[in-house]
Amino acid sequence: MKHELKGLYAALLVPFDKDGQIIESGLREIVRNAIDVQQLDGLYVNGSSGENFLMNTEQKKTVFRIAKEEAQNEIKLIAQVGSLDLNEAIALGQYATELGYDALSAVTPFYYPFTFEEIRDYYFKIIEATQNDMIIYSIPGLTGVNITIDQFKTLFENEHIIGVKYTAPDFFLLERLRHAFPDKLIFSGFDEMLVQAAISGVDGAIGSTYNINGVRAQAIFKEARLGNVEKAYALQKESNDIIESVLNMGLYPTLKAALGEKGINTGLPKAPFHPFDESLRPQLKSLIQKYNL
Template sequence: MKKFKGIYTALVTPFDADGRIHAPALQKLVESNLQMGVNGFYVAGSTGESYLLSVEERKYLLEAVMEAVNGRADVIVNIGMFATEHSIALARHAKKQQVSAISSVPPFYFPFTMDEYIQYYTDLAEAAEIPVIIYNIPAMSSVTFTMEDITRLFSNDGIIGVKHTSYDLFQLQQVVKQYPEKSVFIGHDEIYLSALAAGAEAGIGSTYNIMADKFVKISRLFGEKHLEQALEVQNEVNEIVTALCNVGVFKGIKEILKMQGTDCGVCRKPFQPLKEEQIRYLRDVAQKNHIL
């Protein structure tokens, strides 16, 4: 069982002026992230506006990413849908594309039981025959996995890890300690250094699109035990994260990408474009923290 380590960019989905997925911008984005030293990519997650895409668009997006990456890095894809059969269909498509692993948000909206969530992931692992990574994101899914739940999930050898998009570092540390063979990704960029201290060895992040090199640097400095310098870089990251939160994270990331020379368009409606004063504010923060 492969254990994933390092920096995995949660890719934005570029759109052209007509709102279609823009493969050339995607290729440019993949190249820039590879140059910054990422280990892989996470496709069709929250950052990728997956729930604003049709099923066919999600398939095309993955195919475009696989073509752009061309075997140079890992690719993990979120195949989460409301219905198990639809998730399995996307998972089987992902297997044909030879992705490194699939991931899934627990089905939300309906109040499923924990037994039903666990069966959902079990069905994915059995039907797809490809490594499965749990996408733990309670703020978006309203599903909270306890350690008992994680133990039940991890008893399935097909479930190889978790994307921990939660501020619960206590639980993260417990998972790392009890399941050293599993892949544990921190999904909150603003606590990346804290997660490394708790034992995480991998991250999946939205802001990696615009500054993956900062996270690569934090990892290196942490490994060299230069903790003060690592914290300085994390502080720069957090100034940018704060600015993004103030204007809308996904909209802000696309705007900074445009400033950096990779035009990925705007987020789909009902997201609204940023205002001019928001763009000026973002530019000031980006320049101050050396990403422009």
Template sequence: MANHDPGTDDPLSIHGVVPPTVTAFHDDESVDYETTAAHARFVVDGGTHGVFPLGTNGEFPLLTPDERKGVVEAVVDEIDGDVPVIAGVGAPSTRETVDHATHAESVGADGLVVVTPYYYPLDHDAYLEHYRRVAEATSLPIYIYHIPSKTGNSIPRTTLDELVEIDSVVGLKDSSKDVPWLAQSIDAHPEMTFLAGSDSLLFTGLEIGCSGMVSAVANVFPELVVDLYEAYDEGDEARARALQSRVYDVRDALKVGGAYMSGVKTALQLRGFDAGPLRSPLRLKDEASAAELEAELEALELL
């Protein structure tokens, strides 16, 4: 048995590469649902094992509730069971999270990614109440999304020990970059699926027991990250390490001249896939940064 199998409680057995797909926009920043769906198809054609619309790369906090529902519908319709679609449904309030969760289930999503509520700090009982109410409202498996740097809420491991007792909670995507927290959580909960949420820790995540990774680099270069996963899965750790090194280089290139997410959409354009602008106040890279990004990706022989 591989040391990075999905959790025994996970009905979807989520593993491998699950990109947090982008939300495409028209030039006026209205949502381009057709291109959003086409991006999900692009990464699946690149070999990925699932898709995760409305993660951080999907700009979910910048969308209206109706737009978010439209994105989930577009991606589910396009992927149509080819790989699991685990839809981001989290919101600051439990009420809105439940609304998104029940909608995602009604349109055929396979699972739910529920980011911890953000902006207001949470205590132990607030976490439990929130996830219990989402679980009671839907029959879909729930993957907790832990990203304290963006939410302001870091789940204590004692709280996680109780969250995993909720029947529908079957996994966790960790973007804390707190390797000891993640390693100890995996060790304590073999029944759970764990996903590495940072491109800086893909190899590390697999080494400590993650079954897969949610990779922004895979939004642009799915083949590269799939190669890394498959090398590791086949026991070729030397090749997996070398590919992680290459992912570091891509990650650094995407960060040229500012935000990582602007790098993702700019690099997609350089690959010939135009997902449009980011929604304000986010923005694409300026010409100088885009040219620098292009030069770095060409040097890596990725374009």
């Protein structure tokens, strides 16, 4: 099963109305765009890019349900269920498993200084309750949780922990992980470092900008894996120009506004995020035209 999960995944965006409620029709359009236009291999549902940590449990379930209804079995689906409330994480994991998600993922517990043993037990309890495969979501820049190679070894001894979403700039640790665990899945989580990650032997990548730049990301991954490094770097340079502009305008509002330019009802970011700055609309349109987004 785990080998079937390789490839590029959009970290699914979620559209909200002015009251913070999910726009279901828009969510379906975003899913279809990832499949039909961006030509991605899968969706990573309810991650950071979906503003997951701003939603209540029922909203998270709604996103899981709609994404599955719309995607069916056309692409692979990974459900991010991590939560500071372990009971919520388990309930979400059970729900996503019942819906037929291909695997679960969970961010490392954050905010409090949890011990590794507490983090390990968090994962093991979700797995025990769901009997589904798990992909660790390691993003130390936001969680402050750094997992060592020996700690990864302990986690990977659980046969249901099949890989990691690795969102960190430490390419030494990435190489060590790839060498030590050749049979585990490694997904890169930094869109701007896709070419370096691909050369390092990752099995795929999960990114927010793939919602608008998926075709180019697929080309980067393909060329890097084929050894066409110069071509891959040229494509990465284009992608990084896009990413830099998007970050300067505001990541989530700009990604939604870009899809909105294509007629997709992407609504608004969820408060306390601010809406897209309309004074930047000409700049966004120029970016879309220049890079054929």
